[in-house]
Amino acid sequence: MIRKYRKKIAVVxxxxxxxxxxxxxxxxxxxxxxxxxLLYVTGTHLSKEFGYTIEEIQSDSFPVRExxxxxxxGGGVMDIAESIAEAQLxxxxxxxxxxxxxxxxxxxxxxxLPICTSSLLLRIPIAHISGGEVTEGAxxxxxxxxxxxxxxxHFPSCAEYRNRIIQMGENPQRVFDYGDIGVDSIMxxxxxxxxxxxxxxxxxxxxxxxxxxxxPITMLQDSSEQLTELLMALEKKNEYLYIITKAxxxxxxxxxxxxxxxxxxxxxxxxxxxxxxxxxxxxxxALCEFVIGNSSSGIYEAPAFKKPVVNIGxxxxxxxxxxxxxxxxxxxxxxxxxxxxxxxxxxxxxxxNMQIPFAGGNTAxxxxxxxxxxxNNNRINLMKGFYDINFLPEKDIL
Numbered sequence: 497m498i499r500k501y502r503k504k505i506a507v508v509x510x511x512x513x514x515x516x517x518x519x520x521x522x523x524x525x526x527x528x529x530x531x532x533x534l535l536y537v538t539g540t541h542l543s544k545e546f547g548y549t550i551e552e553i554q555s556d557s558f559p560v561r562e563x564x565x566x567x568x569x570g571g572g573v574m575d576i577a578e579s580i581a582e583a584q585l586x587x588x589x590x591x592x593x594x595x596x597x598x599x600x601x602x603x604x605x606x607x608x609l610p611i612c613t614s615s616l617l618l619r620i621p622i623a624h625i626s627g628g629e630v631t632e633g634a635x636x637x638x639x640x641x642x643x644x645x646x647x648x649x650h651f652p653s654c655a656e657y658r659n660r661i662i663q664m665g666e667n668p669q670r671v672f673d674y675g676d677i678g679v680d681s682i683m684x685x686x687x688x689x690x691x692x693x694x695x696x697x698x699x700x701x702x703x704x705x706x707x708x709x710x711x712p713i714t715m716l717q718d719s720s721e722q723l724t725e726l727l728m729a730l731e732k733k734n735e736y737l738y739i740i741t742k743a744x745x746x747x748x749x750x751x752x753x754x755x756x757x758x759x760x761x762x763x764x765x766x767x768x769x770x771x772x773x774x775x776x777x778x779x780x781x782a783l784c785e786f787v788i789g790n791s792s793s794g795i796y797e798a799p800a801f802k803k804p805v806v807n808i809g810x811x812x813x814x815x816x817x818x819x820x821x822x823x824x825x826x827x828x829x830x831x832x833x834x835x836x837x838x839x840x841x842x843x844x845x846x847x848x849n850m851q852i853p854f855a856g857g858n859t860a861x862x863x864x865x866x867x868x869x870x871x872n873n874n875r876i877n878l879m880k881g882f883y884d885i886n887f888l889p890e891k892d893i894l
């Protein structure tokens with residue numbers, strides 16, 4: 497009997513948020529008899545400063561192929577540059593040894609640039625989830641587009657993002673709109689009850705609470721002034737309990753986290769966590785009054801629960817947004833006004849039955865089935881060419 501070769505699917509996760517998005521897909525991959533999952537864990541997963549979230553991955557019993565320490569920190573430009581250089585050296589060696597049939601990545605983190613470059617140099621095709629998006633306030637925007645052009649298969653979260661990828665020269669036959677992988681993941685996730693959250697987090701949820709996440713605005717030199725305005729608003733609106741998660745390991749992340757630590761030490765209604773883990777975060781999201789900050793979780797996951805979102809500043813500018821999202825400038829009075837809008841009964845009633853822009857349900861299965869189809873039927877040709885769009889002559893454009 498001829499034994500069938502199992503295709504090797506490399507998946508890389510570098511952050512807590514990314515892992516939460518990937519978790520359901522990883523479970524399906526790990527149980528697929530036709531595939532071999534090669535899971536590489538890197539970035540802030542291996543940092544105690546950011547919650548050492550490798551423990552969550554291990555508790556979920558996923559087989560980790562390699563833990564790749566790139567000394568990820570949220571300091572200055574040189575810290576990020578050194579992490580990128582270290583990732584480049586380590587991943588090209590790992591991929592050279594393991595030779596996966598395809599690399600699967602999600603998002604736009606800087607860690608992915610050297611990882612995808614390693615794959616490109618070794619002629620390993622890349623499947624990219626969540627391309628075609630726009631975030632004008634973050635360097636992620638440029639990184640995401642670089643990864644798109646390095647990738648062969650594309651799985652954007654909606655039709656508009658699919659069109660953008662095609663506009664970048666990618667053939668429509670390789671761009672698939674199956675909905676958002678994060679929304680898909682939370683629709684299938686088992687959640688914790690309030691009492692379970694209180695016991696595991698050692699807190700009391702005895703008053704209305706909000707989830708807060710604020711990341712550096714990497715297109716700006718300094719994000720501390722914007723964070724100060726947010727914190728002054730939280731100080732004023734102290735009838736809520738604020739559950740705050742630390743910032744990513746982006747440029748300026750360390751100073752953001754230090755500012756958060758100092759504030760929470762003197763404000764009892766604010767509790768800071770390095771990381772909550774995906775199950776706790778989603779469970780809290782289902783129970784909270786509103787979400788506030790500048791994280792993409794407010795753009796994707798919160799609308800799935802019909803939760804009001806106060807989105808501060810320009811970090812998420814350009815993304816498609818649900819009706820529940822209240823954009824506001826990084827000014828304490830505007831932030832307070834936005835919080836008060838989340839309390840308005842009319843506003844809350846208006847979003848109860850709203851349509852969310854990003855579908856979900858069986859996104860992970862469809863992504864995996866498409867990857868298997870391309871691998872098993874030899875449909876990958878890395879000399880992919882450039883897909884031209886027939887634009888109207890300029891004189892015909894209004």
